[in-house]
Amino acid sequence: MAENSIAKSWENYTKRFRHYLKLERSLSENSIEAYTRDVEKLANYISKNFPEKGPKELDLEHLRRFVNTLAQLEISDYTQARVISGIKAFYKYLMYEDEISEDPAQLLEAPKLGRKLPDTLSYQEIVQLLESINLGEPEGHRNRAILEMLYSSGLRVSELTELKKSQVFEDVGFLRVIGKGNKERLVPIGKDALRYLKIYEEEIRIHQSPVRGHEEYVFLNRRGKKLTRVMIFLIIKKTAEQAGINKNISPHTFRHSFATHLIEGGADLRAVQEMLGHESITTTEIYTHLDRDYLRQVLTDFHPRK
Incomplete structure (x- = not known):
């Protein structure tokens, strides 16, 4: 029952996060879908490895372990950085709603990406x-x-x-x-x-x-x-x-x-x-x-x- 309750907690916060992105951040549907998938990836990892943990119980170490699994799956640095961006946005939302008092994702580091200069025409x-x-x-x-x-x-x-x-x-x-x-x-x-x-x-x-x-x-x-x-x-x-x-x-x-x-x-x-x-x-x-x-x-x- 406890696991089911925690799964509902993830589902509930993810749904509320979507509403926030749409109504208060006015993001496009594509951006909202991307952020939602990032949180769902985290939720799936946590449910398998730390089933007793809901979104408010995670600390920086849990998030770092999740990021390490992304690297082990040989996901590109760009994709890792994008997923981390989604997780950071989720925890900023929880801070904004006063659901948590400290942001565990604040010190979460993304891979360093080389800045690609765009093509131009003379x-x-x-x-x-x-x-x-x-x-x-x-x-x-x-x-x-x-x-x-x-x-x-x-x-x-x-x-x-x-x-x-x-x-x-x-x-x-x-x-x-x-x-x-x-x-x-x-x-x-x-x-x-x-x-x-x-x-x-x-x-x-x-x-x-x-x-x-x-x-x-x-x-x-x-x-x-x-x-x-x-x-x-x-x-x-x-x-x-x-x-x-x-x-x-x-x-x-x-x-x-x-x-x-x-x-x-x-x-x-x-x-x-x-x-x-x-x-x-x-x-x-x-x-x-x-x-x-x-x-x-x-x-x-x-x-x-x-």
Whole structure:
């Protein structure tokens, strides 16, 4: 009976944790599922090895043993770090609810991960991509507007596909973007992006008949439905092939290029953070590393004593 009671305890706290992530943290369904799976992994390990322990009875040593089993299963460092992040979030929640007085996960260490710098395109490659789009094709102006906006405003692919007409303020050159966690931000949009967006709206989209429920989305496919993330990936892949660019390019490449070119041009890091919608400036700081690499390359290429 005691074991059944403890299992119910894990189930109860996990369920409440899900509600907290959804209602108070406003996380996406994918993030909520990932955090829930992390807690369930811990619960399964504890039920097998320390069946008398509920979530509130664990200490740092129990959590370290759980993490060690992840390493023994040859789970990648990245996955281990993600699971540990989920466990830390769970115990922060228990602290927040005053269910525990000390956080056993506070000193739980994750594997050190090398910071991978994202791929970027040079400005010349951006121009090469944009100019390779055939504006004589039915989707040409739409695709040009899409890529111009990805580069001009640093949007995430989901932010682009979910963009609605009411979120575009052409008169002042801004977009009202709904980002991660339903957080809203204002992002400037460049003149070229606005120009191609206007052409698409006034000469192409106006002749389409949107499917019911899709009337307000900015970018539509041939059938009158909003574009999917996959479709944006395919558009970019096809455009890169046409332009003769062999890099592995995704929608995120435009976002990285947007940020990198701003930093290289001397933009304030806080301003770039705001435009990208990063919660922490440490996420934005990766672009200062890219900038230093760029400066080092300039020195190597052009300084007489290298």
